[in-house]
Amino acid sequence: MSHELSKTYDPGAIEPRWAELWIREKLFDIKTPEPGSEAAKRPVFTLLLPPPNVTGILHIGHMFEHTEMDIVIRWRRMRGYLTMWLPGTDHAGIATQMMVERQLASEGSSRQKLGREAFVARVWEWKKHYGGAILAQMKRLGDSVDWEREYFTMDDNLSRCVTEAFVRLHEDGLIYRGKYIVNWCPRCMTAISDLEVVHEETAGKLYLIKYPLAANPGQFLPIATTRPETMLGDTAVAVNPRDQRYTALIGRKLRLPLLDREIPVVADDFADPQFGSGAVKVTPAHDPNDFQVGLRHNLEQLNVMDEQARINENGGPYAGLDRFEAREKIIHDLEARGLYAGAKDHVHAVGKCDRCKTIVEPRLSTQWFMAVNKTPNHGGMSLAGAAKQAAVDGLIRFTPENYRTIYLQWMENIHDWCISRQLWWGHRIPAWHCADCKEVTVVRSQPAKCKCGSGKLDQEPDVLDTWFSSGLLPFTTLGWPEPTRDLEVFYPTSLLITGFDILFFWLARMAMFGCYFMMPPHRPALASDRGKGQITLCDAVPFREVYIHALVRDATRQKISKTKGNVIDPIEITEKYGTDAVRFTLASMASPGTDIAFNESRTEGYRAFANKIWNAARFVFMNLDRVGGSLTAGASAGAKERLENRWILSRFNRVAGEVNDGLAAYRFDEAANNIYSFFWGEFCDWYLEIIKPALLGPEAEARAALAFLGEIFEGALRLLSPFMPFITEEIWHAMYEGKPPQRSIALARYPELDASKIDDRAEAGMATLQELIRNIRDLRADSKVEPKIKTPVRIHAPAAVSDLVSANRGMVERLASAEGIEFVHQSLAEGGSVRATSQFEVAIVYEQKIDAAAERDRLGKELKKLEGQLASAQRQLGNEQFLAKAPAHVVDGLRKQEGEVGVLIKKTKAVLDKLG
RNA sequence: GGGCGGUUAGCUCAGCUGGUUAGAGCGCGUGCCUUACAAGCACGAGGUCCACGGUUCGAGUCCGUGACCGCCCACCA
Numbered sequence: 001m002s003h004e005l006s007k008t009y010d011p012g013a014i015e016p017r018w019a020e021l022w023i024r025e026k027l028f029d030i031k032t033p034e035p036g037s038e039a040a041k042r043p044v045f046t047l048l049l050p051p052p053n054v055t056g057i058l059h060i061g062h063m064f065e066h067t068e069m070d071i072v073i074r075w076r077r078m079r080g081y082l083t084m085w086l087p088g089t090d091h092a093g094i095a096t097q098m099m100v101e102r103q104l105a106s107e108g109s110s111r112q113k114l115g116r117e118a119f120v121a122r123v124w125e126w127k128k129h130y131g132g133a134i135l136a137q138m139k140r141l142g143d144s145v146d147w148e149r150e151y152f153t154m155d156d157n158l159s160r161c162v163t164e165a166f167v168r169l170h171e172d173g174l175i176y177r178g179k180y181i182v183n184w185c186p187r188c189m190t191a192i193s194d195l196e197v198v199h200e201e202t203a204g205k206l207y208l209i210k211y212p213l214a215a216n217p218g219q220f221l222p223i224a225t226t227r228p229e230t231m232l233g234d235t236a237v238a239v240n241p242r243d244q245r246y247t248a249l250i251g252r253k254l255r256l257p258l259l260d261r262e263i264p265v266v267a268d269d270f271a272d273p274q275f276g277s278g279a280v281k282v283t284p285a286h287d288p289n290d291f292q293v294g295l296r297h298n299l300e301q302l303n304v305m306d307e308q309a310r311i312n313e314n315g316g317p318y319a320g321l322d323r324f325e326a327r328e329k330i331i332h333d334l335e336a337r338g339l340y341a342g343a344k345d346h347v348h349a350v351g352k353c354d355r356c357k358t359i360v361e362p363r364l365s366t367q368w369f370m371a372v373n374k375t376p377n378h379g380g381m382s383l384a385g386a387a388k389q390a391a392v393d394g395l396i397r398f399t400p401e402n403y404r405t406i407y408l409q410w411m412e413n414i415h416d417w418c419i420s421r422q423l424w425w426g427h428r429i430p431a432w433h434c435a436d437c438k439e440v441t442v443v444r445s446q447p448a449k450c451k452c453g454s455g456k457l458d459q460e461p462d463v464l465d466t467w468f469s470s471g472l473l474p475f476t477t478l479g480w481p482e483p484t485r486d487l488e489v490f491y492p493t494s495l496l497i498t499g500f501d502i503l504f505f506w507l508a509r510m511a512m513f514g515c516y517f518m519m520p521p522h523r524p525a526l527a528s529d530r531g532k533g534q535i536t537l538c539d540a541v542p543f544r545e546v547y548i549h550a551l552v553r554d555a556t557r558q559k560i561s562k563t564k565g566n567v568i569d570p571i572e573i574t575e576k577y578g579t580d581a582v583r584f585t586l587a588s589m590a591s592p593g594t595d596i597a598f599n600e601s602r603t604e605g606y607r608a609f610a611n612k613i614w615n616a617a618r619f620v621f622m623n624l625d626r627v628g629g630s631l632t633a634g635a636s637a638g639a640k641e642r643l644e645n646r647w648i649l650s651r652f653n654r655v656a657g658e659v660n661d662g663l664a665a666y667r668f669d670e671a672a673n674n675i676y677s678f679f680w681g682e683f684c685d686w687y688l689e690i691i692k693p694a695l696l697g698p699e700a701e702a703r704a705a706l707a708f709l710g711e712i713f714e715g716a717l718r719l720l721s722p723f724m725p726f727i728t729e730e731i732w733h734a735m736y737e738g739k740p741p742q743r744s745i746a747l748a749r750y751p752e753l754d755a756s757k758i759d760d761r762a763e764a765g766m767a768t769l770q771e772l773i774r775n776i777r778d779l780r781a782d783s784k785v786e787p788k789i790k791t792p793v794r795i796h797a798p799a800a801v802s803d804l805v806s807a808n809r810g811m812v813e814r815l816a817s818a819e820g821i822e823f824v825h826q827s828l829a830e831g832g833s834v835r836a837t838s839q840f841e842v843a844i845v846y847e848q849k850i851d852a853a854a855e856r857d858r859l860g861k862e863l864k865k866l867e868g869q870l871a872s873a874q875r876q877l878g879n880e881q882f883l884a885k886a887p888a889h890v891v892d893g894l895r896k897q898e899g900e901v902g903v904l905i906k907k908t909k910a911v912l913d914k915l916g
Numbered sequence: 917g918g919g920c921g922g923u924u925a926g927c928u929c930a931g932c933u934g935g936u937u938a939g940a941g942c943g944c945g946u947g948c949c950u951u952a953c954a955a956g957c958a959c960g961a962g963g964u965c966c967a968c969g970g971u972u973c974g975a976g977u978c979c980g981u982g983a984c985c986g987c988c989c990a991c992c993a
Contacts, residue, residue, distance in 0.1 A: 008953095194991095199990080281993075287991080291991095292991085402920065405920080406989085413989080413990080500987085601928090601942055601943080605942065607955065608955040610955090611953065614952090615955095616953080618952050621952095669930075673930080688952080689957095774958095777958060777959065778958095778959060781960080782959090787947075787950080788948095865937075869937060873936070879973055883973080885974090890936075894935090894936055896936090897936050
């Protein structure tokens with residue numbers, strides 16, 4: 001088989017084959033280079049893939065993210081970097097547990113029925129199934145990751161790192177356990193962090209309730225609340241000390257309606273005289289503000305709900321009711337007692353569980369927290385402080401830049417992080433409770449006995465927030481806490497590409513942990529650190545750059561969600577159009593900051609582009625097979641002098657420069673669009689058409705043309721390869737007849753701008769010829785010349801242009817369907833069907849009359865536009881201020897324009913006159 | 917309550933540090949089965965760049981105000 005390509009482009013037939021081969025050949029697996037080896041001298045580029053959750057399969061948003069990462073990594077690899085792209089999957093504690101629980105429910109079972117051990121085993125089964133599906137998808141999409149290094153966040157080695165990190169943070173005084181108000185999801189039955197609460201503006205009610213004075217039940221203090229059911233846990237009412245309405249009541253007792261407990265009126269600034277009635281009920285066990293008030297006034301913390309948010313035994317007659325049932329009944333009962341003073345409509349932000357959308361209940365419970373603003377015992381910066389400093393000092397750079405501000409603001413306002421979860425799926429907290437002395441011991445592995453001598457030790461049942469472990473990944477995947485060679489070579493990672501949605505969840509946590517655990521005293525003793533002097537944050541940051549990509553939406557800009565049913569399955573769409581076309585669609589639409597409205601019509605267009613490439617290759621191979629020769633032999637000196645060759649070579653180099661610049665700035669859209677218009681609009685539409693006669697001509701001439709064309713074509717394939725890895729691989733291998741210089745085009749060099757190949761004269765010359773050809777075509781169309789009839793052409797132009805046209809007479813005649821070119825000395829205006837530009841006048845010799853009215857119309861519009869331009873130019877040139885202040889090239893340009901436009905107006909007027 | 921982004925052709929979006937009266941793709945119209953490609957080729961029609969004010973010799977581009985969309989953060993009951 002020589003240069004065989006099937007007649008039609010069928011991505012389904014070629015893509016899986018290459019995807020499998022890349023993996024089988026371990027093309028993208030990177031061995032850690034030995035110190036001093038050749039590989040160790042190469043610049044390194046490390047990319048950590050945001051590990052997808054094992055809760056399902058990849059969606060189009062993942063494919064977008066993966067496409068961007070794959071383009072960057074393929075580009076860097078081809079640029080000569082030692083590239084390492086690290087893949088993995090995340091156990092996603094709460095999300096995965098929820099999916100499996102849902103599955104159990106459908107079987108009439110539950111995790112409680114199974115018990116912890118059996119349940120966890122069940123989740124592992126789920127993980128095997130879905131984790132595998134995700135990896136299979138990535139393989140099919142051609143992600144050029146290092147499969148040898150693939151991890152799962154609950155792998156043994158990574159789990160040990162989680163324990164290690166937890167113990168060290170605890171030793172450093174940055175992890176504490178305590179009873180505080182946390183966000184509690186009554187459905188998931190676990191605490192969740194502030195970030196896992198999503199606030200939704202909800203139209204609710206502000207209820208007014210009258211609390212009678214204990215001493216004088218006929219007198220009331222009205223209070224306002226949005227959650228009347230929490231009154232069961234009230235242990236005080238607070239008023240503002242400066243609120244004159246109530247100062248007399250401070251220190252007096254109120255009688256809590258319904259439960260008839262006595263509670264005090266306390267003075268606290270928290271009460272806002274402007275809001276509601278100015279008096280606020282205080283429920284320390286069910287509201288974070290009230291909790292603080294309670295601490296200040298030493299109030300009892302009375303928990304009135306269980307873990308499913310049902311009223312507990314402290315709620316008296318309401319015990320056993322769900323919180324919302326209790327709310328209704330309480331309002332009803334208050335009304336019956338004349339203590340209900342009505343309700344006002346009140347819009348407020350209701351907190352819901354990010355995962356299951358259940359309304360979150362603030363709840364007092366014992367949890368583990370991470371102190372993010374505290375100085376560690378050994379001194380130095382706090383977790384948040386270091387992470388902030390890294391961004392302030394520009395050690396972590398953001399694209400788009402405005403995310404830096406967002407990140408900094410968040411770090412500025414960050415609160416302690418609740419890291420314990422009452423789940424079964426996740427990393428178990430390494431703490432042991434003594435049944436006898438109640439002491440809690442935090443150690444790396446289960447101790448034989450407690451300090452008190454007791455052997456009755458039970459491990460803490462809680463697990464860690466998923467983001468605790470993923471926050472450690474940049475260094476734990478490279479071997480921390482050991483001083484590994486991987487850490488020396490690949491840390492800090494070069495880039496993080498991710499979505500805005502996990503900026504705080506993940507990125508911020510990685511920043512905190514990286515700046516902490518990769519700084520002394522926790523930084524492993526890396527050999528490469530020796531003699532380095534002081535280790536700084538610059539060495540510790542987990543990534544040097546962050547690129548935040550936009551969100552993929554559907555064609556109508558709707559957010560994609562399962563409930564809306566507008567999910568786009570990457571594999572499905574890939575099978576329909578080909579991976580290359582989908583990748584190119586995503587890349588070409590990836591302008592930063594703007595969400596992507598994914599539109600299949602665009603993908604159709606890029607499948608057509610792939611088809612175009614395919615057919616261009618077939619055309620080239622067809623000619624090659626007829627005359628023999630080689631595409632890769634190198635071009636002859638003679639070929640290098642031809643205008644079209646100098647032109648296409650210059651254009652190729654310019655475009656290569658633009659593509660590299662685009663990728664360096666994460667402008668995937670610019671890079672993709674540049675290649676697209678070069679390949680289709682210049683290489684295919686012009687270059688191949690120009691050289692067709694040569695290809696069909698004598699063998700020697702054809703071989704020379706092919707040799708030159710081969711260089712450009714091969715370069716274009718390499719240029720395109722990161723965007724469309726499959727089709728370029730297929731054609732590239734065919735080009736080399738199965739004996740390519742590298743095992744894959746992905747291992748070849750990426751084209752770069754070679755300034756010595758830029759040829760401005762050739763580009764200008766070709767631009768003139770293209771303009772001439774287009775004008776003749778336009779004339780023919782307007783004159784309704786039969787497509788098959790060739791027309792003689794007359795040109796009036798200065799010598800330089802005439803010479804250019806003469807030298808390329810064949811090209812012009814062929815591409816413009818012209819037959820005979822006559823150069824005339826006098827203006828052509830009298831001819832009728834004429835086109836005039838600043839460089840030439842051109843007419844076709846053809847009997848048929850043109851549509852005079854339409855032509856007049858067209859010329860009239862043209863004239864108006866030109867006159868506008870002239871007026872604008874003259875106005876500016878007549879302005880002394882402009883002449884004095886504008887840079888010379890702008891003034892010169894405008895003068896030139898004035899002259900050219902003036903001539904054009906004269907010409908156009910002449911033609912109009914002749915039309916009558 | 918703070919903060920951020922957007923508004924340019926019928927649709928989706930470019931337009932970098934202000935510089936000749938604005939570009940692309942898709943769609944649309946007309947004509948072509950020209951021996952790589954009809955998933956194609958050629959030609960063409962579409963825009964007072966959200967509004968008002970300001971800076972400037974010069975403003976989609978910079979500044980201010982407003983309108984309309986969208987997003988994020990926030991412990992006011």
